Structure formats: structure tokens, C-alpha cells
Amino acid sequence: MMESNQEYPRMLGAMLRIPFQAIVAKIDAGLRAKGFTDLRPAHFVVFQHIHPEGSRITELAERAQMTKQSMSELVNYLEARGYLERQPDPKDRRASIVRLSNKGEALNHAAREVLQDIENEWSSQIGWTQMNAIKEGLNAIIKLIEEENTRK
Amino acid sequence: MMESNQEYPRMLGAMLRIPFQAIVAKIDAGLRAKGFTDLRPAHFVVFQHIHPEGSRITELAERAQMTKQSMSELVNYLEARGYLERQPDPKDRRASIVRLSNKGEALNHAAREVLQDIENEWSSQIGWTQMNAIKEGLNAIIKLIEEENTRK
DNA sequence: CTATTTAGTCAGTTAATCTGACTAAATTGT
DNA sequence: ACAATTTAGTCAGATTAACTGACTAAATAG
Numbered sequence: 394m395m396e397s398n399q400e401y402p403r404m405l406g407a408m409l410r411i412p413f414q415a416i417v418a419k420i421d422a423g424l425r426a427k428g429f430t431d432l433r434p435a436h437f438v439v440f441q442h443i444h445p446e447g448s449r450i451t452e453l454a455e456r457a458q459m460t461k462q463s464m465s466e467l468v469n470y471l472e473a474r475g476y477l478e479r480q481p482d483p484k485d486r487r488a489s490i491v492r493l494s495n496k497g498e499a500l501n502h503a504a505r506e507v508l509q510d511i512e513n514e515w516s517s518q519i520g521w522t523q524m525n526a527i528k529e530g531l532n533a534i535i536k537l538i539e540e541e542n543t544r545k
Numbered sequence: 546m547m548e549s550n551q552e553y554p555r556m557l558g559a560m561l562r563i564p565f566q567a568i569v570a571k572i573d574a575g576l577r578a579k580g581f582t583d584l585r586p587a588h589f590v591v592f593q594h595i596h597p598e599g600s601r602i603t604e605l606a607e608r609a610q611m612t613k614q615s616m617s618e619l620v621n622y623l624e625a626r627g628y629l630e631r632q633p634d635p636k637d638r639r640a641s642i643v644r645l646s647n648k649g650e651a652l653n654h655a656a657r658e659v660l661q662d663i664e665n666e667w668s669s670q671i672g673w674t675q676m677n678a679i680k681e682g683l684n685a686i687i688k689l690i691e692e693e694n695t696r697k
Numbered sequence: 698c699t700a701t702t703t704a705g706t707c708a709g710t711t712a713a714t715c716t717g718a719c720t721a722a723a724t725t726g727t
Numbered sequence: 728a729c730a731a732t733t734t735a736g737t738c739a740g741a742t743t744a745a746c747t748g749a750c751t752a753a754a755t756a757g
Contacts, residue, residue, distance in 0.1 A: 404657065405664045406568045407593070408683040413561040414610075415690045420558070435744055441559070451704060461705065463745050487704040487753045505556065512557045519685040526675075527682035531560040533671040534679075538567045587713060603735055613736070615714050639722045639735045 416511060423507035429500055431474055439467050439477070440493075440501055447480070447492035476500060568663060575659035581652055583626050591619050591629070592645075592653055599632070599644035628652060 417434075424432065442448070442456040454464035468491055471477045476497040482488040493501060516524040573586065594600070594608040606616035620643055623629045628649040634640040645653060668676040 403684070403687075404660050405680065406565070406572070406660050408680060408687065409561050409565040409568065410593075411690060412683060412686045413558070413565050416558045416561065433743075441562075449704075459744090460746060462707090462747085465705070466744085482704095485704075485754070487751095489705080508556050508558050515686055515689060518689055519682065523678075523682045523685060526678040527686075528557065528560060530671065530675045530679035530682075531564060532555070533675060534564045534667055535555075535560065537667060537670055538563060585712075601735075611713095612715060614716085614738090617736070618713085634735095637723070637735075639720095641736080 416508065419511055420504055420507050423510075424500070424503055427503045427507075429503065432471075432476075432500075436467055436471055439464075439471060440497070440504065443477075443491065443493060445493075447490035449482070449488050449490060451488075453491065471497070568660065571663055572656055572659050575662075576652070576655055579655045579659075581655065584623075584628075584652075588619055588623055591616070591623060592649070592656065595629075595643065595645060597645075599642035601634070601640050601642060603640075605643065623649070 417437075420437075421434065438457045438459075439453060442453050444452075450464050450468060451461050453468070454461040457464060468477060468479075472479060472491075475494055477491050478494045479489045479491055482490050512524070569586070569589075572589075576584065590609045590611075591605060594605050596604075602616055602620060603613050605620070606613040609616060620629060620631075624631060624643075627646055629643050630646045631641045631643055634642050664676070
């Protein structure tokens with residue numbers, strides 16, 4: 394953060410932040426419009442990181458860079474409202490596996506739909522070539538980040 | 546948010562989120578290393594939006610998409626620690642103008658330095674051509690977002 | 698087969714942000 | 728000119744988000 398304000402040339406941080414926050418706001422509004430009204434921004438992080446075959450609380454917490462206590466709270470909230478299900482892990486009786494319920498899958502699908510619409514809208518205006526260049530470039534950067542993380 | 550997890554192809558939201566969060570973490574660590582240890586992540590938003598000639602609380606709140614009460618608290622914290630100064634606005638006796646102190650300028654400069662280092666590091670690995678393509682593309686998207694905002 | 702690590706919960710705390718009610722100054726409409 | 732409305736900011740209190748510390752029970756390592 395703290396990367397810029399309009400007086401200086403915009404720096405890379407702001408260039409990423411502005412479209413990212415626009416996307417977050419649009420997904421939030423889009424989901425609300427589609428009837429998912431009981432989610433708060435903090436819950437999104439669970440859907441971002443959950444694995445289709447289910448994930449453990451600890452794993453989700455680590456991926457989301459928060460404590461397992463905090464993640465536990467988010468998962469409890471979403472489980473209580475029917476977005477997630479907990480199953481005991483047969484391999485490890487201390488652990489449980491959290492997975493999307495049908496409702497959770499529906500939410501996920503709706504979110505992806507909204508996001509695809511945004512991408513289509515932007516692409517049609519700036520051109521698909523340029524959008525592809527952005528995506529390729531960002532994926533290259535992500536590769537660097539992931540390499541750095543695995544080295545640690 | 547909620548744009549992806551590794552099982553599906555990564556969507557645009559995640560492509561922006563991952564490098565953005567990496568940048569935030571690096572700036573946070575970099576500033577800490579440079580001796581700015583009394584800032585919390587929430588405060589960064591003030592520096593992102595403050596104008597070199599000073600800004601009003603209301604203006605900062607609007608740009609940061611939060612209430613003026615919340616922004617007021619952030620500004621109070623930073624003023625108490627010497628990063629910001631408040632002056633009465635001569636044009637409007639209800640308002641005050643918040644601006645960076647010398648210490649605040651130093652912080653801003655340090656943050657920009659860290660960010661430039663990140664950009665240089667990434668560019669040298671993916672190539673400056675590709676980095677420029679990303680930046681051009683993101684700026685085109687930002688232009689769309691800004692147009693949409695002004696239409697509202 | 699004891700010692701340590703790991704998965705998760707419970708309880709309490711701090712940080713971040715919000716809503717509502719308010720004051721005083723500025724602006725608008727007549 | 729001046730009443731009505733809007734705007735800038737604060738104060739007080741509530742809610743949400745995330746943290747630390749202490750704990751239990753199961754798994755793993757020596």
C-alpha cells in the first residue's frame with residue numbers, strides 16, 4: 394500500500410490496487426443482487442482458498458495468512474448459514490474437512506460469473522489482445538512470487 | 546473476491562490480488578526494516594490518498610471509501626505520532642487541512658523506494674517489455690474505472 | 698511408550714469500521 | 728437579509744475482524 398496518489402506518476406501498487414478493489418466491489422454488489430445477502434467481506438477469503446475436495450481449517454488459515462482461530466470463526470459462520478459442511482477427517486481424528494455445500498457451490502459459481510462479466514466488459518473496451526497481455530504478465534509475476542514463497 | 550482457487554484456471558481477480566498482497570506485505574516489512582514501526586496496515590490508506598498540498602478528512606474518507614469518522618480516527622493516530630499535521634482551512638472555518646509532516650514525507654518516500662525496488666526486481670526477471678505491457682494495460686483498465694465513476 | 702508436535706476450540710482482548718446524534722459554519726432560495 | 732438546508736467534523740457507542748494465550752485430544756518422533 395501507500396504506493397501513490399494522483400500527483401506523482403501512479404506506481405505499480407496503485408495500478409494493481411485500483412482494479413482489484415473495483416472487482417471486489419462489483420462482486421460484492423453482484424452477489425447481493427443475486428440474493429446472497431448474508432455474507433460479509435471477510436468471508437470471501439474462505440471461498441478464495443477452499444479446495445474442491447475440502448480443506449482443513451489450519452490449511453485455510455495458512456493460505457489466507459490469518460490465525461486458525463480467526464479462520465475457525467469465519468467457517469463457523471458460513472457453516473451455520475449452509476455454505477459449508479464439516480466432515481470428520483478419516484485419516485486424522487483431530488481434524489475435520491471443510492467443504493462447500495451445494496449452496497456454497499452455487500455462491501462460488503455466481504461469483505465466477507460476475508467476475509467473468511467484468512473481464513468481458515473490460516476486454517471489449519481495451520481489446521482482448523491487451524487483456525491477454527495483462528493476464529500473461531500477471532501470471533509471470535505470480536510465478537515469481539510462488540517461487541519465492543516455496544524457497545522459504 | 547472469491548475469484549479462484551488453484552483447481553480452476555486462475556481468474557482475473559486472483560491475478561490482481563496475489564501480486565497486490567505480495568506488494569503490501571513487502572512494503573510493510575520494508576518500512577518496518579527502515580524504522581517505521583508504529584504504523585498499522587489500516588493507516589496506509591491515508592498515505593495512498595493524501596494530496597501533497599493537503600486534503601480534508603471528508604475528501605480522504607471518500608477516496609478511501611470509508612466513513613469520515615473512521616478516517617478521522619486514522620488521521621488522529623498519525624497526527625499524534627507526527628506523520629501528519631492539521632491546519633485550519635482559511636477558506637472554510639468548519640474544515641481543516643491534513644498534510645504530511647516531514648516525517649510523513651520521509652515515510653512516503655521510503656514506501657515508494659521499497660515499491661520501486663520490487664518493480665525493478667520483478668522487471669529484471671520477467672523482462673521490462675512485459676512489465677511495461679502490464680502497466681499500460683492496467684492503466685487502460687483504470688481509465689475505464691475512472692470514467693465509470695465520474696459518470697455516477 | 699514418553700515427549701513433542703499438530704488440529705482445533707474456548708475465552709478474552711485489541712483493532713477497524715460502522716451508525717446515530719450532535720455543533721458550527723457555509724450555502725441556497727427567496 | 729435570513730430561514731432552511733447542506734456540509735465538515737466530532738463524540739459516543741456498537742459491531743465486525745482479527746489477535747493472543749491457555750487448553751484438550753490425537754498423531755508423530757525419539
